[in-house]
Amino acid sequence: MDRLAASLSASLAALDRVILGKPVQLRLALACLLARGHLLLEDVPGVGKTTLAQALAQVLGLATQRVQFTSDLLPADVLGVSIFDRHSQAFEFRPGPVFTQLLLADEVNRASPRTQSALLEAMEEQQVSLDGSTHALPAPFFVVATQNPLEQAGTYPLPESQLDRFLMRISLGYPAPALEREVLQDSGRHARTGGLEAVLDPAAVLALQARVGEIHVAPLLLDYVQALIAHTRRDATLQLGLSPRAGQGLVRAARAWALLQGHSGVLPEDVQAVLPAVAGHRLVPRGHRDRDAGRDVVAALLAAVPVPA
Amino acid sequence: MTVAAPAPASTERALRLPFAALAFGVLLHADRMPLWCSLTALAALIWRLGAGQTRWRLPPIWLRTILTLALVVLVGSLFRSLGGLTAGSALLITMGSLKLLETRTVRDGRILVGTALFLLVAACLDRQGLARLPLYAASTVLSVAALLALGSSAIGASPRLAVLRAGRDLAFALPFAIACFLFFPRFAGPLWGAPEGSRAITGLSDEMSPGSITELAISDEIAFRVRFDGRAPSPRQRYWRGPVLHDFDGFTWRRGSIPRFQAAPLAGDGGTLKQDITLEPNGRGFAFALDTPDSVEPSAATRILLDTDRQLRLLRAPSQPVRYTVFSRLDPQDATALRAWQRKADLDLPARSNPRSLALAQALRDSNPRDADFAQAALGYLRRGDFRYSLTPPPLQQDSVDDLLFRTREGFCGHFASAFALLMRAGGVPARVVTGYLGGEWNGYGGYFTVRQAEAHAWTEVWLEDRGWTRIDPTTVVQPARLEASLRTLLPDESFGGSLLQAPWTRSLFDYWDAGNQWWQRRVVGFNLQSQRGLLDRIGLPDADYRLLAVLCAGVAGLWLSLVAWRLRRETGLRRDPLSRAWNELREALARGGVASPQQAGPLDLARRGAQIWPDLGPQLESIARDYANLRYAAEGAADGIDAQGLRHRIRLLLPRLRRSTMHSKPADPERATRSAHR
Numbered sequence: 001m002d003r004l005a006a007s008l009s010a011s012l013a014a015l016d017r018v019i020l021g022k023p024v025q026l027r028l029a030l031a032c033l034l035a036r037g038h039l040l041l042e043d044v045p046g047v048g049k050t051t052l053a054q055a056l057a058q059v060l061g062l063a064t065q066r067v068q069f070t071s072d073l074l075p076a077d078v079l080g081v082s083i084f085d086r087h088s089q090a091f092e093f094r095p096g097p098v099f100t101q102l103l104l105a106d107e108v109n110r111a112s113p114r115t116q117s118a119l120l121e122a123m124e125e126q127q128v129s130l131d132g133s134t135h136a137l138p139a140p141f142f143v144v145a146t147q148n149p150l151e152q153a154g155t156y157p158l159p160e161s162q163l164d165r166f167l168m169r170i171s172l173g174y175p176a177p178a179l180e181r182e183v184l185q186d187s188g189r190h191a192r193t194g195g196l197e198a199v200l201d202p203a204a205v206l207a208l209q210a211r212v213g214e215i216h217v218a219p220l221l222l223d224y225v226q227a228l229i230a231h232t233r234r235d236a237t238l239q240l241g242l243s244p245r246a247g248q249g250l251v252r253a254a255r256a257w258a259l260l261q262g263h264s265g266v267l268p269e270d271v272q273a274v275l276p277a278v279a280g281h282r283l284v285p286r287g288h289r290d291r292d293a294g295r296d297v298v299a300a301l302l303a304a305v306p307v308p309a
Numbered sequence: 310m311t312v313a314a315p316a317p318a319s320t321e322r323a324l325r326l327p328f329a330a331l332a333f334g335v336l337l338h339a340d341r342m343p344l345w346c347s348l349t350a351l352a353a354l355i356w357r358l359g360a361g362q363t364r365w366r367l368p369p370i371w372l373r374t375i376l377t378l379a380l381v382v383l384v385g386s387l388f389r390s391l392g393g394l395t396a397g398s399a400l401l402i403t404m405g406s407l408k409l410l411e412t413r414t415v416r417d418g419r420i421l422v423g424t425a426l427f428l429l430v431a432a433c434l435d436r437q438g439l440a441r442l443p444l445y446a447a448s449t450v451l452s453v454a455a456l457l458a459l460g461s462s463a464i465g466a467s468p469r470l471a472v473l474r475a476g477r478d479l480a481f482a483l484p485f486a487i488a489c490f491l492f493f494p495r496f497a498g499p500l501w502g503a504p505e506g507s508r509a510i511t512g513l514s515d516e517m518s519p520g521s522i523t524e525l526a527i528s529d530e531i532a533f534r535v536r537f538d539g540r541a542p543s544p545r546q547r548y549w550r551g552p553v554l555h556d557f558d559g560f561t562w563r564r565g566s567i568p569r570f571q572a573a574p575l576a577g578d579g580g581t582l583k584q585d586i587t588l589e590p591n592g593r594g595f596a597f598a599l600d601t602p603d604s605v606e607p608s609a610a611t612r613i614l615l616d617t618d619r620q621l622r623l624l625r626a627p628s629q630p631v632r633y634t635v636f637s638r639l640d641p642q643d644a645t646a647l648r649a650w651q652r653k654a655d656l657d658l659p660a661r662s663n664p665r666s667l668a669l670a671q672a673l674r675d676s677n678p679r680d681a682d683f684a685q686a687a688l689g690y691l692r693r694g695d696f697r698y699s700l701t702p703p704p705l706q707q708d709s710v711d712d713l714l715f716r717t718r719e720g721f722c723g724h725f726a727s728a729f730a731l732l733m734r735a736g737g738v739p740a741r742v743v744t745g746y747l748g749g750e751w752n753g754y755g756g757y758f759t760v761r762q763a764e765a766h767a768w769t770e771v772w773l774e775d776r777g778w779t780r781i782d783p784t785t786v787v788q789p790a791r792l793e794a795s796l797r798t799l800l801p802d803e804s805f806g807g808s809l810l811q812a813p814w815t816r817s818l819f820d821y822w823d824a825g826n827q828w829w830q831r832r833v834v835g836f837n838l839q840s841q842r843g844l845l846d847r848i849g850l851p852d853a854d855y856r857l858l859a860v861l862c863a864g865v866a867g868l869w870l871s872l873v874a875w876r877l878r879r880e881t882g883l884r885r886d887p888l889s890r891a892w893n894e895l896r897e898a899l900a901r902g903g904v905a906s907p908q909q910a911g912p913l914d915l916a917r918r919g920a921q922i923w924p925d926l927g928p929q930l931e932s933i934a935r936d937y938a939n940l941r942y943a944a945e946g947a948a949d950g951i952d953a954q955g956l957r958h959r960i961r962l963l964l965p966r967l968r969r970s971t972m973h974s975k976p977a978d979p980e981r982a983t984r985s986a987h988r
Contacts, residue, residue: 216944237467265943268911285466296319297466304461306908309889309896 004207008260011059011199018055018196019048021179025170028277029056029144031256033205034212037167037249038123038143040108040281044150047172053104053144060205061198062101062140069111071154075118079128080135093135098122101138101202108145109155116156119143120165140205160240160284167249168274169281208259215255216265223308224268225251228275231305232283238297239284250278268307275302316413321361323465326455326472327418327425328354331405333448334428338398341435343387346402349380353406368410377407398431415459422455437629439829450475481873488865494855495838513595513744513765515552517723518561518709531589532746532764533597534827536757538583544748546639548600548768548780549760551745553618555654557734559662560709562727562742567654569616575603579640587632587830588623596621597745597760598635600780606634610837617651618741619778630830643777647739655739655772663710663731670735680738680773684781687732691725691786694718698788722747722784722791726767729783739772743780747791755824766791888953891960892937898967912938919967926966933959 015026029052032039041049050066057064067078080096097103098119105119122128123143128135145166147158163169175183200208225247233241242250251266253274258266276298283297316324335350359365368376380403381391388396405424412421429448432441454475458465464474533549556565581603588596596613598621605615611633612624623631658667673690677683695718702719705712710728713720720728726742733740747766749758768782784791832840845853853861896907896915904910904918916934920927936951 216942218942220941235467236470236473263943264939267913267938267942269914270911272911272914300319300461300466303906303909304464307911309892 004204004211005262007199007204008208012260014059014196014199015055019052019172020182021175022048022052022172024273025172026052027257027260028168028170028274031253031260031274032168032277033060033140033142034208034259035167035249035252035256036140036209036212037253038145038165040163040166040169041144041146041172042149042169042281043146043171043173045148047174049144049146049172050104050106052172053102053146055196056144057102058196059199060102061201062142062205063138064102064104065097065100066104066106067097068106069108069115071110071112073111073115075115078115078119079122079130082131082133091131093130093133095135096128098128099135099137101140101142103141103143105143105145107147109147109157111156113156116158116162120162123165138202140202140209160282163281164243164245166281167253168277170277212252212256212259215258215263217251217255218265220308221254221266221268221271222251224305225254225271227305227308228271228301231301232279235297235301237286239286240282242279242282246279246282250275253278272302315357315360315367319465320413320415320418323415323458324361324412324418326451326458326465326468327412327421328357328409329468330425330448330451330455331409331421331428333451334405334425334432335402337428337432337444337448338402338435341395342399342402346399349403350406353409357409357412373407373410376410377404380404380407394431394435398428398435401427401431418455418459422452422459425452425455437830437834439826442829450479453479481876485866485869488869489862490836491841491844492858492861492865494858494862495841513551513591514593515554515564515595516561517554517727517742517744517767530762531823532591532760532762533586533588534752534755534757534759534823535599535749536585536587538585540582541751541758542582542599542639546599547747547749547758548766548782549597549746549749550600550602550619550621550743551595551597552743553616553620553770554742554744555618556657557659557727557731557742559659560705560707562730565654567618568650569614569622572602572615572617572619573643573645575601575638575641576644577638577640577642579638581636581638584635584637585632586635587630587827588627589630590627592626594623594626596623596633599637599639600743600745601638601641601778603636603638603641606636608633610839629834632831632835641777647772647777652739652772655741656734656737658731658734663708665715666708666710666728666731667735669714670732673732674736680771683736683738684733684771684773687729687736688781688783688786690732691729691783696720696725696787698784698791722767722782725783725787726769729781730769730771733769733771741770743768743770747782750820752820752824752827754821755827757824757827759820759823888937888940888957891957894964895933895960895967898964902967912941923967926963929959929963933963 012027012030015030016023019026029039033056041052043049053066054064056062067073076096078096078098080094080099082091082093084090085092108116108119111119122137123141126137126139126141128137147155174180229242229247229250232238235241250271254266254270257274258264258270261270263270276295279298279301280295283301285297315321332350332354335347339347356365357367360367381400384396384399384403385391388399390396391400401424405421405428408417408420408424412418425448429445429452432448433445450472454468454471457474457478458468458471464471535549552564554562554564555567556563582599584599586596586598602615602619602621605613605621611631613633614622614624616622621635669690670687673686674683677686694714697719698721699719700721702721702724703717705717705724709724710731713724713728730740730742744765744767746760746764747768748764749760751757752759766784768780768784770778770780773779845851850857896910899907899915899919899922902919902922904915904922907915907918910918912934913931916927916930919930923930933956936956940951940953940956
């Protein structure tokens with residue numbers, strides 16, 4: 001029990017050494033994984049999205065695959081294909097890159113909607129159904145998708161319903177100047193991730209995921225979450241409030257965050273910490289749709305809803 | 310050089326409503342202010358909005374200073390004052406507009422809303438008609454919405470939500486406002502008097518020359534309204550007496566400079582008619598009543614005089630409708646004889662003017678030694694002389710009566726009254742011209758008569774020894790229909806361009822609106838100490854003094870506020886067990902000490918932020934917060950050792966210490982606490 005908690009903080013410490021100056025985003029990413037959710041990294045190129053995903057996989061001891069999404073990528077390129085084997089006179093399933101524990105889906109908005117939805121279905125169902133047979137995905141299964149918010153030409157932005165499949169959306173942003181110097185001094189990504197050792201293993205990750213489900217959620221906290229959700233539905237500035245599924249996700253993410261913080265029950269602080277990442281991409285403001293709108297809305301939401309006493 | 314936006318995006322959004330509130334406040338005054346005043350506000354608004362949207366630059370401090378001084382000097386020189394309602398409003402508008410140009414923060418936004426509210430109050434002082442009520446209500450809602458938007462970023466992001474909330478909150482406040490309106494102790498006079506501006510208002514004047522009444526005939530404006538207590542006079546008796554004119558220079562009748570005394574009571578057996586009159590402001594202090602006014606009911610609110618020649622006069626020209634009560638006699642008889650100076654004034658004729666008329670009068674007089682017969686003979690001359698009634702008679706020469714009687718033979722009431730009075734005086738019978746109104750429409754919805762400028766009229770009074778001043782209306786001899794109908798029905802339609810008021814349904818609609826307006830003026834705007842006394846009598850508190858009223862008000866306020874509080878508490882659904890109460894008290898104490906929005910913080914977060922302001926109390930705060938978090942949020946087992954009552958006690962012990970250090974030492978830096986909280 002304590003060993004698990006210790007290895008969890010050890011893996012956080014290891015990650016902090018690789019991704020400099022982004023402790024909150026690291027913890028959010030880890031919480032997302034522990035809450036059995038998938039992560040959408042939205043950022044300009046070159047701020048360390050891929051490094052983050054690879055570092056996570058290495059520290060957690062997970063098998064990893066990377067798919068660069070392009071417009072001509074087919075569903076089979078992600079999921080796998082059934083090939084007729086002459087020797088056995090039967091169709092044999094050749095699993096695609098999705099059959100891994102941590103899938104890095106780079107620039108997911110470049111793929112055609114068909115490929116996108118194939119991936120997103122696999123994410124939701126934790127399995128791949130192809131030619132009448134069902135192939136379960138390994139456990140744990142965690143998708144880190146990235147997309148570049150600036151490039152719009154030739155992309156298929158994920159619709160709201162697909163965005164909902166991602167538990168969290170976070171941005172890394174540029175490093176602080178002092179830390180950027182440190183990054184500049186290093187020769188490259190491998191100099192840092194190369195030295196990483198696996199602190200956890202898949203079994204430990206599954207155990208931690210189970211532990212997340214045991215974190216206590218008090219009625220008072222549910223009151224708070226409900227008040228937050230209700231406020232988004234009443235808010236006239238929003239086209240769409242949070243769905244019950246989003247509410248479930250919020251509680252799950254808050255539980256995972258509480259576990260990382262060492263709380264025995266979920267505190268309002270835990271909800272507040274994950275709310276921007278969980279709700280930011282699900283709330284659609286009316287009228288103008290700039291990138292920061294969701295963030296402003298979440299800040300306004302937190303400012304408007306009091307924590308019950 | 311790059312220029313930063315004046316305010317962060319969320320503040321900029323929240324500031325939209327304060328801008329709108331100020332703009333609306335300016336609009337309330339737009340028709341009373343010089344155009345440049347509104348244009349200044351418009352320009353400032355465009356500038357400020359441009360700065361928010363397209364990154365124009367706001368003016369630097371030196372330019373703002375110059376603009377401020379220039380506008381103050383401009384207002385001061387144009388209005389010859391910086392005080393007073395109009396000049397004050399102009400100053401408020403221009404300075405509020407300049408404030409726009411330096412509005413960056415929520416605090417600036419509050420100042421804008423304050424300015425908007427001041428403009429609203431100024432507008433309320435200026436005009437109180439029913440038609441203005443929706444405007445004032447809209448301005449109130451907008452200002453409250455602006456305050457709400459400034460107070461919460463969630464509301465600030467949506468003007469629609471803010472307006473809805475403001476409407477709801479004001480609806481909550483409305484019953485309380487009504488209770489205060491009815492029961493708040495009132496003073497005998499108005500608390501403040503709005504200084505007067507001079508305005509051109511149509512109405513009778515204290516002189517009459519040929520043509521002066523024609524202008525009134527096309528005015529739909531209301532002169533006054535009359536409510537009769539008991540029977541109302543028949544149409545031919547509806548002469549409304551106004552200015553009485555004594556001096557004639559051959560062309561123009563004037564009020565003259567006769568001495569004015571209090572009128573003596575009338576005799577007569579017709580009994581008196583009591584009228585309640587609501588007079589529209591006419592800019593001159595003339596008041597009207599059914600001919601012939603006998604006495605005025607004294608009133609503290611309206612000082613009104615009845616002069617020797619029975620002209621009603623207000624001591625000062627009102628800017629708002631005034632109410633007064635007059636008793637009139639339909640069949641009056643003067644109880645006192647005519648004084649020598651009165652006889653002299655009303656026999657006076659200009660030298661060397663209207664010679665042919667004087668000769669005519671002399672001829673008539675010679676054959677009629679009795680005054681009454683002489684008057685009848687003069688009327689007979691008018692009746693038989695082929696005179697025509699017309700509102701557009703040819704212009705008259707300097708000897709206007711000669712011109713009328715012997716050349717044009719065409720005129721309206723003013724002409725005939727003037728001619729008749731001259732004839733009478735020339736024959737040695739004291740005569741004077743009385744101006745006023747003839748007619749009045751019955752408003753069935755409100756139960757009163759409306760008298761309009763279009764019903765302006767002039768007639769003559771002659772002194773007959775056996776009954777005193779006697780009304781003789783020479784116009785009715787020429788045009789008998791004038792007695793029964795208003796001026797406009799006697800004239801060809803094109804004179805009025807097919808007025809809307811002629812259609813029956815608009816007529817009825819207008820009556821309805823006018824009745825509503827009248828009710829508003831009488832019952833709401835005119836609600837004063839006396840009306841309050843009347844109300845208190847009716848609800849069984851005849852002897853209530855201001856202390857009882859204050860208690861009553863406070864009671865109603867308390868009751869209402871607790872109802873609203875109860876409703877709000879149910880809405881927020883907060884459970885109030887003792888520990889919750891203690892925790893809330895702790896949050897409030899921290900808020901007073903400078904912790905920003907503690908209501909929105911979780912327990913551990915709150916303790917951390919408190920510890921930044923009270924470093925010495927930090928450990929206690931953190932231990933309390935940990936225990937509270939465990940009690941409230943942890944699994945069953947985790948809170949075993951913690952006693953809710955003990956925790957409550959610890960919080961209560963901490964509160965006075967928080968307060969003490971808040972009082973003694975200024976909190977280190979509330980801004981810092983806020984910033985670190987959001988980090």
